[in-house]
Amino acid sequence: xxxxxxxxxxxxxxxxxxxxxxxxxxxxxxxxxxxxxxxxxxxxxxxxxxxxxxxxxxxxxxxxxxxxxxxxxxxxxxxxxxxx
Amino acid sequence: xxxxxxxxxxxxxxxxxxxxxxxxxxxxxxxxxxxxxxxxxxxxxxxxxxxxxxxxxxxxxxxxxxxxxxxxxxxxxxxxxxxxxxxxxxxxxxxxxxxxxxxxxxxxxxxxxxxxxxxxxxxxxxxxxxxxxxxxxxxxxxxxxxxxxxxxxxxxxxxxxxxxxxxxxxxxxxxxxxxxxxxxxxxxxxxxxxxxxxxxxxxxxxxxxxxxxxxxxxxxxxxxxxxxxxxxxxxxxxxxxxxxxxxxxxxxxxxxxxxxxxxxxxxxxxxxxxxxxxxxxxxxxxxxxxxxxxxxxxxxxxxxxxxxxxxxxxxxxxxxxxxxxxxxxxxxxxxxxxxxxxxxxxxxxxxxxxxxxxxxxxxxxxxxxxxxxxxxxxxxxxxxxxxxxxxxxxxxxxxxxxxxxxxxxxxxxxxxxxxxxxxxxxxxxxxxxxxxxxxxxxxxxxxxxxxxxxxxxxxxxxxxxxxxxxxxxxxxxx
Numbered sequence: 001x002x003x004x005x006x007x008x009x010x011x012x013x014x015x016x017x018x019x020x021x022x023x024x025x026x027x028x029x030x031x032x033x034x035x036x037x038x039x040x041x042x043x044x045x046x047x048x049x050x051x052x053x054x055x056x057x058x059x060x061x062x063x064x065x066x067x068x069x070x071x072x073x074x075x076x077x078x079x080x081x082x083x084x
Numbered sequence: 085x086x087x088x089x090x091x092x093x094x095x096x097x098x099x100x101x102x103x104x105x106x107x108x109x110x111x112x113x114x115x116x117x118x119x120x121x122x123x124x125x126x127x128x129x130x131x132x133x134x135x136x137x138x139x140x141x142x143x144x145x146x147x148x149x150x151x152x153x154x155x156x157x158x159x160x161x162x163x164x165x166x167x168x169x170x171x172x173x174x175x176x177x178x179x180x181x182x183x184x185x186x187x188x189x190x191x192x193x194x195x196x197x198x199x200x201x202x203x204x205x206x207x208x209x210x211x212x213x214x215x216x217x218x219x220x221x222x223x224x225x226x227x228x229x230x231x232x233x234x235x236x237x238x239x240x241x242x243x244x245x246x247x248x249x250x251x252x253x254x255x256x257x258x259x260x261x262x263x264x265x266x267x268x269x270x271x272x273x274x275x276x277x278x279x280x281x282x283x284x285x286x287x288x289x290x291x292x293x294x295x296x297x298x299x300x301x302x303x304x305x306x307x308x309x310x311x312x313x314x315x316x317x318x319x320x321x322x323x324x325x326x327x328x329x330x331x332x333x334x335x336x337x338x339x340x341x342x343x344x345x346x347x348x349x350x351x352x353x354x355x356x357x358x359x360x361x362x363x364x365x366x367x368x369x370x371x372x373x374x375x376x377x378x379x380x381x382x383x384x385x386x387x388x389x390x391x392x393x394x395x396x397x398x399x400x401x402x403x404x405x406x407x408x409x410x411x412x413x414x415x416x417x418x419x420x421x422x423x424x425x426x427x428x429x430x431x432x433x434x435x436x437x438x439x440x441x442x443x444x445x446x447x448x449x450x451x452x453x454x455x456x457x458x459x460x461x462x463x464x465x466x467x468x469x470x471x472x473x474x475x476x477x478x479x480x481x482x483x484x485x486x487x488x489x490x491x492x493x494x495x496x497x498x499x500x501x502x503x504x505x506x507x508x509x510x511x512x513x514x515x516x517x518x519x520x521x522x523x524x525x526x527x528x529x530x531x532x533x534x535x536x537x538x539x540x541x542x543x544x545x546x547x548x549x550x551x552x553x554x555x556x557x558x559x560x561x562x
Contacts (some may be wrong), residue, residue, distance in 0.1 A: 006343055017335050024328050026279050058220055058289045060183040060331040064342060065159035065356035083159060083183050
């Protein structure tokens with residue numbers, strides 16, 4: 001899965017929206033991720049997951065509303081609001 | 085500090101308050117809020133007012149930004165907000181329509197008296213729940229791809245009629261005849277089509293539902309008669325929208341506009357308000373894709389109507405005929421004439437409410453005004469209203485769309501369990517079918533404002549008038 005955007009926070013939203021799309025169309029839920037590339041414009045990851053009969057809790061989309069992403073010791077901390 | 089205290093507010097009458105354009109330096113127009121004292125207190129407890137003020141900063145916004153009495157905090161735009169932008173120098177914002185493009189309500193009326201068929205209610209609700217997929221359910225019976233799906237996007241209910249999925253008379257009592265001519269299926273992404281191809285005829289999740297109801301009170305005999313409604317009659321209310329297809333169209337265009345806003349010199353207080361000039365390539369593309377998603381939503385409610393008609397025909401024979409009273413959108417942007425100008429009216433969680441004189445009010449309802457449907461919370465009454473000519477001046481011809489949340493879904497779940505809600509509804513004689521107990525808990529009536537108060541405010545303010553009240557007897561929840 002590779003997504004591109006103008007900044008790191010919206011990259012996260014793009015990536016989550018890919019997962020929303022896969023959950024709805026393929027009934028596939030990711031459970032394990034490996035990040036291959038993460039910079040300010042591109043985020044590439046590999047994911048393992050499982051198909052499910054019923055998606056638990058449908059998400060319409062990850063939104064840009066009150067989107068927040070900041071560096072913290074040992075990683076990043078982010079807040080994304082999902083429309084359900 | 086509460087939201088109300090943050091902004092100076094002028095009380096204009098018992099149902100209307102105004103935040104002047106001077107309240108914040110970036111406001112372009114004032115914000116007007118329809119509410120009585122109690123609703124005002126609830127509205128001021130979340131971020132609705134700040135969001136309405138943010139909307140008033142959009143380039144080309146004109147007149148007033150309106151907040152309806154059911155307004156509550158949304159993503160970018162408040163839910164229950166109305167904003168009109170000039171086509172010459174104004175913008176269009178996908179966030180001003182919302183993720184569920186053309187979420188709306190359709191009322192079907194039968195000729196049956198509820199009392200005469202009450203014994204069959206449980207069977208009928210059960211059969212409806214089997215015929216109309218809810219939650220994440222798909223509809224393999226109407227799986228349309230390629231050119232057929234494009235025809236739905238392009239031609240909406242006109243295509244449904246061609247396919248024998250609508251009656252000719254249905255289209256005359258659907259907003260815009262069930263098709264917006266500005267649609268371009270080619271501007272809807274393949275991802276959106278992949279999400280929606282097998283979702284026609286499905287309710288989805290969230291606050292969407294199909295309800296079997298009985299007309300339990302008539303307030304305006306003339307309008308009720310014009311709408312074909314009478315006391316004791318069995319009706320059905322359908323509340324859903326454009327499903328995953330519309331969600332993806334919004335996602336696609338919020339992203340696109342977020343990336344180009346800077347090129348147009350647009351700076352906004354909330355990124356989710358992402359927009360582009362109506363006259364720009366991005367603005368025109370979103371409008372055409374949104375129209376296509378709106379056509380999909382009207383077709384979705386049409387397909388559900390078809391499923392309901394089959395169930396009623398099996399249960400009641402010819403006596404079970406269902407006619408479309410009206411179908412109206414409450415998440416949409418429309419190009420409309422106001423004050424001699426063409427404006428793009430964004431209604432997010434707000435319903436168009438045109439009066440008797442408006443040319444878009446259906447011929448059959450010209451004497452009384454366009455029907456408007458205001459669903460209550462689950463288990464409480466819904467209202468049929470009639471649009472007024474005054475609303476054109478008061479709110480760009482708009483009114484409320486529901487009770488409006490006062491509690492988040494999470495808070496509602498912490499307060500009551502789905503099993504408790506189910507027992508309570510069944511105790512009221514309401515047959516409930518819902519695949520998810522969590523879904524029931526999220527939609528608990530305590531999570532919503534009092535719909536009667538909301539409706540009284542819109543009537544007091546002159547935005548619409550009460551015609552009839554519908555009491556639920558069967559609920560199918562998404």
